[in-house]
Amino acid sequence: VTLLELTPVMPALIVAITGVLVLLAQAFTPKGRASPSVPLSLAGLVAAVSVVMSTLSGPRRGMVLAGAVAADDFALFLQLLILGVGLLAVLLAPAYLRAAGLDRGEYYALLLFSLVGMLGLVSTLELISLFVALEIMSVALYAMAGLRRGQIESQESALKYFVTGAFSSAFFLYGVALLYGLSGSTSLAQISRTVASGFASGPMLVLGMGLLLIGFGFKVASVPFHMWAPDVYEGAPTPVTALMAAGVKAAAFGALLRVFAGALASAAHEWQPALAALAVLSMVIGNLGALAQTSLKRMLAYSSIAHAGYVLTAFVARPEAATSAVLFYLVGYAAVNLGGFGAIAALAKGGREPITFSDLSGLGERRPALAAALTVFLISLTGVPISAGFVGKFYLFGAAVNAGYVSLAIVGVLMSVVSAYYYLGVVVAMYMKEPSLQDDWPPLPYGAAVALLAAVAVTLGLGVYPGPLLDFARLAAASLARL
């Protein structure tokens, strides 16, 4: 195997090696000195980005390694997104970790390892490696959720995430086994051919797909597989929550697209009604749940359930239309979540961070730039122009309407109105309430400022000029169909 043939796994390889280097650097840094985790991680991620970019513009675009890992446009699109999420998650972390007394290399190493899993998840063409990637991502995240060992909430978060994660993995594996039994292969291409030939059909296929769907349902936090999300999001250190909301969701939806909109496209009539039902349930229960929250992170957790629902509405469309709409949405959604959780993390001081809406009272007057950024993210989450969230929802619901599912779109937009109430609740606190007594906000750390600015730029940029990214998303969707 030459180095060039490794192109499809190259980004993941670089990130994995960087993770090991970060751990080693930590071990060899003398006590009392800061280890170079942040620059190392950033360098590794930038290197991975440049590899993806050069693959994208070079002759090895679309290359497949051993029939199992592809560097097609679909994988490259999501890999760029995931690496971007990784970069911002690194930038957001240092000040928060210092404030929480967690300023060690583990965070960065675990972050990089979970990114390895995500990168694999979106590029694999084979169910066993998909499962392995899923586990690499998850195991690193279990540990990250529990990083604040001293805090009972963090421990609860890790334990809950681990138990439900293991539970969902079991469902997923059962699904893989059934599909293997049907097609005699774990290769998505082979499964796709078997399903398309009509040879594999009936209850076994439905059951196999259903079990896979349950596994994915847990990872993307769609109702009724969402119960873990509020507790886990709330208890995990905030930068980790940002990673879960932005990265895990993107990777899991990527894999869901690859398997369902890609390999199982010819059985779409079997799984589309199920996904439509999950979409409605997630939108309704996620939004109603969020209405009742007073904690910022719990509210954002329920909102992420609701957004899983919005994304699922597009799956009723033709696979290509669905894929491009979902891919576009995931980019804006990642930026908004990194920004939103990042803003909360940036306000942390001495292990304390704003917890409830009213903790943000008066932020608009005291910290106008940060409040304005958070407002942009909330507007995008609501889906009001001019923002990535609006254009994204426009495409998602447009895909559903074009497929004849007008009622899904109606549920979606009405639930968006419900969501306006709780997102605006944060804006009300920031701008329309008198400043609270506890308003000794720390100064905005430099890295976080860069990350938030980038997130704002993406959110507004995609709202004004979505064309180029949408074109890329359509190319990615087309490559998915050429399995």
Place this chain on the structure above:
Amino acid sequence: VAALSVRNLLSLLILLPAAGALIIALLPRSADKLGKLLGLTVSAAVFLLSLSLVRDFQPIAEMQFGESVSWLPAYGISYKLGIDGLSLWLVMLTTFLTPLCLLGSWSSIERRVKEFNVFMLLLETGMLGVFCALDLFLFYIFWEAMLIPMYFLIGIWGHDNRIYAAVKFFLYTMFGSVLMLVAFLVLYRVTGTSSFDIQVLTRTTIDPAVQDWLFLACALAFAIKVPMWPFHTWLPDAHVEAPTAGSVILAGVLLKMGGYGFLRLAIPLFPHAAQRFAWLLGALAVIGIIYGALVSLVQPDLKKLVAYSSVSHLGFVMLGIAAFSTTSIVGSVYQMLNHGISTGALFFMVGMLYERRHTRLISEFGGLKGVLPWFSATFLMIVLSSAAVPGFNGFVGEFLILVGSWRFSNELVVLASLGVILAAAYLLWMVQRVLYGEVTNPKNQALPDLSARELLILAPLLALALVMGVASRYFTKTIEPSIAALVQQVEARRPAQRPAGARRAASEDSRGVAEK
């Protein structure tokens, strides 16, 4: 500058306030005074630039000052602008009122002055965008984006119950808008034109059964914005809680977007459905006229009285639109402008009273005529204009609407005429209690009369109310060609067999407004 900007004048008008807002937002925190000055300068510059629209506008039906840039070709979405007789004066109303509002808030806004100017300018961008957009997607973006600055204006600088009013305003309007968005998406699918171009879409024929649903979805969005009874409940809250400038813009421009939406989108896109539901629109409009007037009659609070009078006045606008004859629609467009001027001025004056006395209760006043002679004279004139007394602008609008709607429904016109009488009743009774009689409240004995700044705000409004009352032909001759073309286009796309009443209404159009 004028010669340079001719090609992209509309874009310039739309983007200039946003650019100004961005600059003000980046000013240091202590630069309140500079921000205030910059806001006023930018909005005044926008107004001066917009005057060249009036100068160069041709009284023909076609879209003018057009611009078109492909934006999202995959979905047939373009950045397409243009104005015709329907939108020209609404654009002018917007550029005219915004600097007045900023001038009016010069001393009454004391907190977070910089942000106030930012939101006012962003709002202006949104409003101008709505009136100029000729692409559904673009229209929707401006339509929704406008919500945010207005929400902040009410929520930050409003009165005691401002948060409730701001959230209610936002949710209510968004609820209407999102269903309209779904209607746009369905429209895109069923027409198969692969275009969001309004002018392309209004030439397609849509299955009548689908039309009904799409029309209702759009009509809901616009009816909430107007607001038509029974979708008006957000309005009194928003108006009463908003700062003066917010109320003026809300009444002056934002409420016009409902009527504009009906005329630009809902009726031409869905002519068949619009005809089927014309009776419903007409009936709700007349209920609004009577209901708004009756509620105004019993309001103890000046601002609430003016707010409910808007429900009544806009009922006339909607009656004219429902009747759908050239005369009645020209009347409706005219009445939208009148309402912007008269009610805008009334809100300004209520705000001026509030700045002096910190109350808006009618019972707190009385005998102001002797104390504030200039104020009282202006107030009386504006009230007469609002009550549609001949010689003032309001008379022209209501007259055209009532005459133009006669063939549509005699009964509704008779009922609407009751509203004219009721308007005189609640307005003049209010004037009597505020201006006339003895000064009963000692706090009113030594109030300062209008300052030069306040005169500067009110004089142009009053002048326009008079000019539009006597020289109405100057305005209607630019409005009429576009409206006549609209009526013709919509009638042509309606099925041949129509109820007798509608046919008579259509035949009356051929004679047009020229007779009046």
